Amino acid sequence: MPKHQLDPNKWIDSYADYLFNYTITRVSDRDIADDLVQETFFSGLKSAVNFKGEASERTWLVSILKRKIIDHYRKINSNKGKAEVRINYSEGESEGDWLEERVADPYDRNAESTLENQELGLAIHNCLEKLPQKQAEIFKMKTIQNFDTEAICNEFDISASNLWVIIHRARTSLAGCLDETWFK
Amino acid sequence: MEAGKNTLFINCDEAKNICDKSQYNESTWWDRFRLNIRYIYCNITRAYVKRNEKLSELVTDKKVDCMESKSKADLKTKFEQELKKHQ
Numbered sequence: 001m002p003k004h005q006l007d008p009n010k011w012i013d014s015y016a017d018y019l020f021n022y023t024i025t026r027v028s029d030r031d032i033a034d035d036l037v038q039e040t041f042f043s044g045l046k047s048a049v050n051f052k053g054e055a056s057e058r059t060w061l062v063s064i065l066k067r068k069i070i071d072h073y074r075k076i077n078s079n080k081g082k083a084e085v086r087i088n089y090s091e092g093e094s095e096g097d098w099l100e101e102r103v104a105d106p107y108d109r110n111a112e113s114t115l116e117n118q119e120l121g122l123a124i125h126n127c128l129e130k131l132p133q134k135q136a137e138i139f140k141m142k143t144i145q146n147f148d149t150e151a152i153c154n155e156f157d158i159s160a161s162n163l164w165v166i167i168h169r170a171r172t173s174l175a176g177c178l179d180e181t182w183f184k
Numbered sequence: 185m186e187a188g189k190n191t192l193f194i195n196c197d198e199a200k201n202i203c204d205k206s207q208y209n210e211s212t213w214w215d216r217f218r219l220n221i222r223y224i225y226c227n228i229t230r231a232y233v234k235r236n237e238k239l240s241e242l243v244t245d246k247k248v249d250c251m252e253s254k255s256k257a258d259l260k261t262k263f264e265q266e267l268k269k270h271q
Contacts, residue, residue: 008263008267008270012256012259012260014251016251016256017250018257019221020250021248021250022248024249027262030252030255032250034251034255034259037259038259038262038263039261042263042266045263045266045267045270046270048270121247121248121249124232124242124243125248126246132237140250141239141253142208142246143207143208143244144243144250145250145253146251149208161208162206164201164204166202167204167224171204171207171236171239175235175236175238178239178242
């Protein structure tokens with residue numbers, strides 16, 4: 001029995017923000033990032049039959065996304081796309097041969113800090129995934145998307161007191177998770 | 185248990201609540217004043233404030249981003265239609 005299984009019904013809620021965050025740090029355009037994430041999910045559906053269960057669902061989706069991003073670079077004829085990259089295009093989930101991120105970008109003077117920012121963003125999303133879904137959604141709406149308290153309360157049919165309890169729990173959990181996974 | 189809004193001295197839970205609201209600029213000056221009083225003498229409050237501010241710094245410094253709600257809702261609709269074709 002494969003270790004991991006796919007559940008496309010949960011993909012958008014579980015992974016859309018993670019994949020978006022991964023993409024936006026690489027393409028810097030929200031519309032393009034939206035499109036690439038959409039293409040990733042659709043490609044995932046088409047190649048679901050090839051999923052062997054050796055990698056996690058998210059790892060597998062990220063491997064698809066990486067290919068979409070590099071295709072995007074090539075399509076726009078960017079320097080990143082022109083860099084000589086050896087990619088193992090085996091179908092499915094293996095990420096081990098992906099070398100693109102090891103190619104130095106000569107135009108990026110702050111490569112190290114950019115990479116750290118990207119990794120930190122993903123670490124935060126990792127921690128957000130561990131929260132109960134409602135808590136994670138409310139935290140994202142309040143903290144990342146800057147929705148008003150009233151708008152969130154209306155959306156979820158909760159009081160302002162409830163909202164702050166949820167925010168408090170989310171923040172406490174996130175801080176604890178980051179202490180364990182990032183700052184140690 | 186929430187301390188009375190007119191009292192100068194607040195408990196730890198109230199301090200944490202005010203600290204949380206302060207991260208979103210939704211605390212009053214009186215709340216912040218009371219938090220500062222507690223901050224002076226309470227280690228737990230100091231630790232919480234420090235940790236909370238660090239979290240805000242990480243998240244709001246554009247180190248993390250997510251899809252716009254409308255974009256995600258549109259994606260969900262399209263994906264559900266596509267999913268039906270595969271079932």
